[in-house]
Amino acid sequence: MIQSNSCFRVGVVGAGQIVKDFHLASLHAIPWVRIDWICDIVPGRAAEVAAAHGIPRYYASIESCPMVDMVVITTPVGVRKAVLDFALDRGWNAFCEKPFARNATEHREMIDSARHRGVRLGAGYMRRQYHSTRTLELLLRNEWLGPIQRLIAADCDRIRKTGRAEWYMANPALSGGGFLQEMGSHLTDQMFTIVRAKNFSLTGCAQVKLHEIDYRTAATGFIITKTDASIPFSFLLSRLEQMYTGIWVECERGSVAIELSPESDVVISQDGERFVLPCPFTPIDAVTRAYREEIELFAGAIQRNETDFTDADTGLLASSFIDECSQTHIGMVTI
Numbered sequence: 001m002i003q004s005n006s007c008f009r010v011g012v013v014g015a016g017q018i019v020k021d022f023h024l025a026s027l028h029a030i031p032w033v034r035i036d037w038i039c040d041i042v043p044g045r046a047a048e049v050a051a052a053h054g055i056p057r058y059y060a061s062i063e064s065c066p067m068v069d070m071v072v073i074t075t076p077v078g079v080r081k082a083v084l085d086f087a088l089d090r091g092w093n094a095f096c097e098k099p100f101a102r103n104a105t106e107h108r109e110m111i112d113s114a115r116h117r118g119v120r121l122g123a124g125y126m127r128r129q130y131h132s133t134r135t136l137e138l139l140l141r142n143e144w145l146g147p148i149q150r151l152i153a154a155d156c157d158r159i160r161k162t163g164r165a166e167w168y169m170a171n172p173a174l175s176g177g178g179f180l181q182e183m184g185s186h187l188t189d190q191m192f193t194i195v196r197a198k199n200f201s202l203t204g205c206a207q208v209k210l211h212e213i214d215y216r217t218a219a220t221g222f223i224i225t226k227t228d229a230s231i232p233f234s235f236l237l238s239r240l241e242q243m244y245t246g247i248w249v250e251c252e253r254g255s256v257a258i259e260l261s262p263e264s265d266v267v268i269s270q271d272g273e274r275f276v277l278p279c280p281f282t283p284i285d286a287v288t289r290a291y292r293e294e295i296e297l298f299a300g301a302i303q304r305n306e307t308d309f310t311d312a313d314t315g316l317l318a319s320s321f322i323d324e325c326s327q328t329h330i331g332m333v334t335i
Ligand SMILES: NC(=O)c1ccc[n+]([C@@H]2O[C@H](COP(=O)([O-])OP(=O)(O)OC[C@H]3O[C@@H](n4cnc5c(N)ncnc54)[C@H](O)[C@@H]3O)[C@@H](O)[C@H]2O)c1
Pocket: 013, 014, 015, 016, 017, 018, 019, 039, 040, 041, 042, 045, 061, 062, 074, 075, 076, 077, 079, 083, 097, 098, 099, 124, 125, 126, 168, 182
């Protein structure tokens, strides 16, 4: 139990890019949170980040890290499970960067283990906090354009180089298989969040893989919502071509679309007219707010001793979707 008058202690595992760019600033911005330590297996990395960000302690192995109320785990998904297992054994609530797990089986094991120990888990699907995602979810939940008829979700950009030869993204074991996990898990979770999905089924799926890394996933199927509506969907995640990027939802009385950038507007089309609900934040504010809000929501729940969490809090449906896409192989293309 966390004492209400004590400071809320956080440990950070992984001193990489996402931590330096966003998580440390988000944590520092929450007045009642104190970052106690940072840990990274690469010698010197945690020390360097600790010095630059005023963190009192640093470690090279999680086994050496002292007690905290919560850990933020940002190791690549391929080396997540052992770290999380250790954190759960210590009874630490854990907020994990996306993608949450390498597959749905591992994902469920992590959830079961956390529930068994009475600790809370969360996943860093920060697009849930975007103004566009929230607005679209609200529009659809209230059926302002009538029931949903179909949904298209796509994230397409042609990759020319990774820029970091040793990067986890170039390693299928570390990245969890490639771009569907790395980038597509965001799009998948966002699509499911917007329509408040409880399940899905695939009617088709094709992947393009090169050296065990998926570069393109095209899938079709149905999303089942919490109100038992069945919505036909098309999904495309590609790093091979430039195509439509965004989420487009057709409803009975019009359609609504968002882009995938943090500062995206929401665009409604009805009877040949176009209405724009603008994002009130600058691009940098939009992205920093999203990172801060996801951490603050998670830490706030723990501070209130709310250790119960739903499967959706961890993005289980996204892990199941990624699994099924890579196992279904309807029209699989391997180069
Ligand atoms: N939410 C987002 O939009 C977003 C954006 C970028 C990255 N990410 C996710 O964040 C995670 C990390 O991405 P990154 O770009 O910061 O990667 P990174 O490679 O820059 O950093 C990962 C760090 O983890 C460390 N590490 C690996 N194994 C460890 C262990 N056992 N114990 C302690 N440290 C260990 C590495 O040494 C490295 O410093 C990935 O899962 C990625 O998908 C999310």
